[in-house]
Amino acid sequence: MDFAAKLIENIREIVPINSNDEKAIIEHFRLKKLQKKEFLIQRGDISKHMRFIAQGSLRNYYLDSQGKEHILQLGIEGWWINDFYSFFTQTPAKFYVQAVEKTVIMQISRDDLEKLFISIPLMDRYFRLKIQKGYIALQERTIFRMSQTAEERYLEFRSKYRHLEQRFPQYMIASYLGVTPEFLSSVRKKLYDS
Known part of the structure; x- marks a missing residue:
């Protein structure tokens, strides 16, 4: 390469x-x-x-x-x-x-x-x-x-950096957003269920 x-x-x-x-x-x-x-x-x-x-x-x-x-x-x-x-x-x-x-x-x-x-x-x-x-x-x-709320920050992150979500573990994304991995998991579940 x-x-x-x-x-x-x-x-x-x-x-x-x-x-x-x-x-x-x-x-x-x-x-x-x-x-x-x-x-x-x-x-x-x-x-x-x-x-x-x-x-x-x-x-x-x-x-x-x-x-x-x-x-x-x-x-x-x-x-x-x-x-x-x-x-x-x-x-x-x-x-x-x-x-x-x-x-x-x-x-x-x-x-x-x-x-x-x-x-x-x-x-x-x-x-x-x-x-x-x-x-x-x-x-x-x-x-x-x-x-912004934590959920709004996550939605902003997803819209700007969708490709990063596939490359980094959830706990790293949570740390970047300033939330716990558990909180991020519940936000993601809520979004995917709706």
Whole structure:
């Protein structure tokens, strides 16, 4: 499978790079394979790479003081995942990023990314637009979590991310939505029975 082609396709959806740009971009990215349940980042690590999911799925979560898991992000092919705060500030990660299934990542170091921004200015634009989109999604999710019922949040999740429901276990989706697995199960049953 051509993982580099997936990355280039993702970039081309946002910015018009040429074939010379493609070659330069691919030269700066490295392939990393993860087994199911393997960690990409653990709390305390410093994130030194920006990471594109070429195949598979991951979750980004943190553990509260009671050891309860809170999922902040679910990621599949074509998405970027990281502890962005750690990456941008070069401070220890507060989150865990773990493979949910066998996964292939295309990653680029901070230094190589800065070089790309200089040599291919469209890459700076690409990442700016991706980060803006991610920030907007985070704000929407925060507002929905404060203003919607758990059932409304689940319905919103299903309408936006129907394909994720098939890829992640129910307890992970429940954590992402901020509900218990039992509550999510009862909401799903209620919806399917009606």
